[in-house]
Amino acid sequence: MRALRRFTVRASLPEELRPLSQLVMNLRWSWHPETRDLFEALDPELWRKCGGDPVKVLGEVSAERLAALAKDRRFLRRMQDVVDDLQEYLTAPHWYQSLGAEAPATIAYFSAEFGITEVLPQYSGGLGILAGDHLKAASDLGVPLIGVGLLYRAGYFEQSLSPDGWQLEHYPSLDPHGLPVKLLRQPDGSAVVITVPLPEGRTLHAHVWRAQVGRVCLLLLDSDIEENAPAERSVTDRLYGGDEDHRLRQEMLLGIGGVRALRAYCSSTGTPQPEVFHANEGHAGFQGVERIRELTESHGLSFAEALQAVRAGTVFTTHTPVPAGIDRFPRALIERYFAGFGVPLDQLIALGAEQDPSKFNMAHMGLRLAQRANGVSRLHGIVSRYMFQDLWPGFDPDDVPIGYITNGVHAPTWTAREMIELGAQTSSEGDPLVIDGPEHFDGVDKIPAADLWSTRRRLRARLIEEVRRRLRETLLARGAGEAEVGWTDTAFDPDVLTIGFARRVPSYKRLTLMLRDPERLKALLLDPQRPIQIIIAGKSHPADDTGKQLIQEMVRFADDPEIRHRITFLPGYDIGMASYLMSGCDVWLNNPLRPLEASGTSGMKSALNGGLNLSIRDGWWDEWYDGQNGWAIPTADGIADPDRRDEVEARAIYDLLSTQVVPRFYETDRDGIPTRWVEMVRHTLRETGPKVLATRMLRDYVRQLYVPAAGSAREMAQSGYGAARTEAGWRAHLLEHWGDVRVAHVEATGAGDTPEIGSTLALRAEVELPGLTPSDVEVQAAYGRVDDTDALHEVTTVPMQHEQTDGTRHWFTATLPLERTGAFGYTVRVLPHSAHLADPAELGVVAHP
Missing domain, CATH: 2.70.50.60 (abc- transporter (atp binding component) like domain)
Known part of the structure; x- marks a missing residue:
């Protein structure tokens, strides 16, 4: 029998241990080692069994163990120290508090996915991980951000492999009561219910769950509630699932419902209403439409006047380097859903207009609703200006008003604890969270080469141990018997050059480019003196059979008994697996079809751990490759034939591996230390490390976009939005005579x-x-x-x-x-x-x- 619904029963904490509830409900534990150590101390064996999930640990720890800890004075003192540290973190002024009154009091950040921790599986790939790191860095810097997203009851999907290597998807049912989230409630204790109007007089209802990410609140809307009919209950079932109808309703709930959730949250908590609204990709575009509707109803503004006020405070970030990656809906569908919404339908349709009059383009709407827009790397900014130049006819691409802020990653989340304790992220210029400006992690210069190398080897050995465990589990899940998986105990080698390749699996990322010449790859893997080993992971979208075929091709290659101890594809790629890969791999391989990689932050995470990148010069690597932090794979941009281009670039990878990467790794001094390799590691940590920080990225967003947007929004709102009325009148007059x-x-x-x-x-x-x-x-x-x-x-x-x-x-x-x-x-x-x-x-x- 199958359960109708599932829920989580938690242990009742003794009064002395009540502070653990506060700690577990603030996701700072996901990047704060001392808090994780505290939860591990509750029951080390249970901690390992639960995969380092403190929510599960609190749900399963025995009453006897809790009773014993409640009398353990050392544990109670340790717990109080962690609680006090969290309280200081939440209340002390940080970098943002030094900016003064010009900085916005509150900023809303909308995204369809957020990757905070694997315990809260509300992400599919880089966009969500970036959004999660955005919130974490905002918390560290004291930026008053409020995240807005959806709570997907089945998340994205859990990945496994069939016996013949085909990707299989599983959608586990998530119980919000078993997640580190709390329901947003009215003063009387009842749940806040958000409504969004739908066609035929129907209404979409949603609860709002709050996740606390350090100092930052994340609001997640959930449609799986009793007030909804079955069709509406399923709106937040899966991330990026369903047909056009389903996706449109998801994006209406995210944008329209998200604004309404913000209003309810701010009103109930006394938080200032946001001055700046940041839409992370086009999924959240309808937030601007809702704000226009609000202003037309509350202040009597016309659509054009409200548009001026809304645009002034809106920031739009595009992550898409190809038109195919943009959400586009049939115009007729938009007309059906927004016929009675409260804004003129013709003017709404104009916001999403594109060359095909039958389509409504969400990215176009995002750009038209935002006065400030950016791509996510210098090269992606250029690509975006070319891709969207039709929205600014008569202008050269260089003049299209889309800038760039290169992505960053949250160092406390993605850097191995061993590297931090070694001092690899210290600077003589001061604390990176406090100082404002370019810096170097020059503390790494004081680390002896032997210590740096031994730490890198320890991280590699930990990765190999995890790979063996996952490899064994994968084979058993694919149907192998216990007698057939004994070889996994000695698969891979902690002293062999280890290459990582992990990312989503669309065709442009070219998962199988390394298989172009299988015999040459085998020779590199099996070299008797200087072998390499490769660990591969990634998910294909459930509807992308081409991507699944690429995974199957890779799995079948790696299943070969001759090489299976040197190369593997591991299913189930998530934040948990990524933390092992990013810290343990010596080289991070990335070979997208240039310039289709918007940023590519996985290589940044590897660099923070001393990994060297071997990458096509695309995304962030085009910007920050300096000849000493890895290797640039030459591109064959002038070759029109894609098959020939793949062949040329694959050969370049083999050549770099055999002539530069492998020799440098294995050339050691008399103490067994590869000194030239270690110097590249040292250079990467010192020079590249500070550049790839999410705190650097957040400072760029604040200075270049948030503060100017807040100033513009305040100007438009002056004198009861008189400035917006005047500006709209001026624009209409100018365009009439232009x-x-x-x-x-x-x-x-x-x-x-x-x-x-x-x-x-x-x-x-x-x-x-x-x-x-x-x-x-x-x-x-x-x-x-x-x-x-x-x-x-x-x-x-x-x-x-x-x-x-x-x-x-x-x-x-x-x-x-x-x-x-x-x-x-x-x-x-x-x-x-x-x-x-x-x-x-x-x-x-x-x-x-």
Whole structure:
């Protein structure tokens, strides 16, 4: 028989141990070693059995053991020390508190997934792990963030393998009462219920669960409640599951319901309502639509006026390097769901408009609803500007207003405790959580090479032990008998160069590129003097049969008895497995099809542990590869044939391994230490480590996006949103007359027939502005290197000064320096100008000669 529902029964804690409930409900334990040590001390054997999950431990520890600990003075003192440390962490001022009144009082951060800990499985891959690290770093820095997401009752999925290597998915039922979350309640004790309107008079109801991530609150909406009909109860069943109808309802609950949950939470706790709303990908786009509806109803604003106010305080982050990765819904579906929502349907549809009029594009809506937008690495910023340039017609990709903030990872979560205790993340410049600016982890220079190497070997040995355990369990689950799995006890070797490859399995990440020449790979694996071993993991989306075929191909290769002790594919990739892989692997391999890797944070986590990256120059690695922190795999960008390109790049991987990576690892001094390898490890820890920190990323978000967005939002809200009304009126007037704006004539003087470096060029432009004034525009001179097609490169722009007016004709002037030799070109352009524009390209209009 199968249970109808499941729930968790927890032990009743003695009064002396009540503080353990406070500790277990704050997810800081997931990155705080002393708190984890305390929970392990409850029952070390049970701790191992429960996989280091303190929630399970508290649920299963015996009453006798608790009674004994309640009388153990040493344990009680130790527990109180941990409680006091948490209290100080939660209340003491941190970096953010030094910023002053210009910093927003509260920031809302929306994401479809959050990877905090494997105990709370609400993530599928990099997007969720990034979101989790975003919250953790915000907590460490004191940033007043509130996370908003959904509570999926079956999470993403648990992965296993069939006997023939095909991925199998399992969806365990999660009981929120057995998770480290609490129900958001009304003052009378009843649960807060959020509602979202649906077609045909139906309503989607949701409870709100609170997870405490250090200082940061995470709100998770749950539709599996009695108030809902069966169809609505299943809305939050699975992450990224279901058809278009299902996904749309999920995203409406995330965006619309998320804003309503925020309002309820802030009201009930006295927390200031958010000034800044950060949408992490397009899934959360409807949060802007809900805020527009609020303003039209509460302040009588028009849609255009409310849009100005909402855009001012909205930040949008895109993680997608390809159009295929964007959520797109049939326009007819949007019309059906939003027909009676409370905003003009035609204007809502315009927010998600794209080239195909039958589609509604969630990323386009996210960009149109946000005054500030960013990609997640320098290269991804460039890719994003090209990908979305149609939203800003008339502008070169370089002028598209999408910046970048390179992702980071949360060091306390992802760095092995041994490395931290060794001093590999200390700096003479001060505590990374306190100082503000570039730094180096120069404490690593004081660590003897022998100590650094022995620590790396210890971490590798721990990984190998875990791999053997998981390998044995996987084979038994695939149908092998006990007599057939004895070889796993000696599989892999703690003294062999260990390479890791773990990530989602879409085709562009090229899981099987290493199999391009199987005989050459076998030779590397089985080299009698200098072998390598490879540990592989990753999940394919349940609907992606191509990805599953790649996994099956890899599993079948690794099943070969000749090499199975040197290469394996491990199912069940999650935060728990990743912590072993990131800390224990010597080399982190990443070979995506450039430039389709937006950032790729797994290699960052490896670097924090002294791992060296072997990667295509894509995502963050394109930015921070410096020749000493690993190896860059040459790309075959000029080869159009994808099969040929794969062949060339696979050969480059084999060549790098055999001629550079392997020799450097195995070349040791008389003490058995590979000194050149250790110096690369030391350099990686010192130079790359500080760059990949999530705290660096959060500071960038605060300075570049959150603080400016808060300032803009406050300006728009002044005088009962009078500024928003005025700005909307100005924009409507400008756009009405923009079609008549014209650069009538440009003349240049001063350089002579043979310009020389050091001279100047005087420009004078005649601009026609019917219906507009010079204060409505910014006239710019753009100049730089020019190619044979007259295209400008390495462009510099300078504002031109208004000189003269005659009716609708106006003259502007500027002086251009001739600072380098070679072909030189210039042009003039006219852009809108307002003090409330974050970027002159924001309105998507420009006039050229």
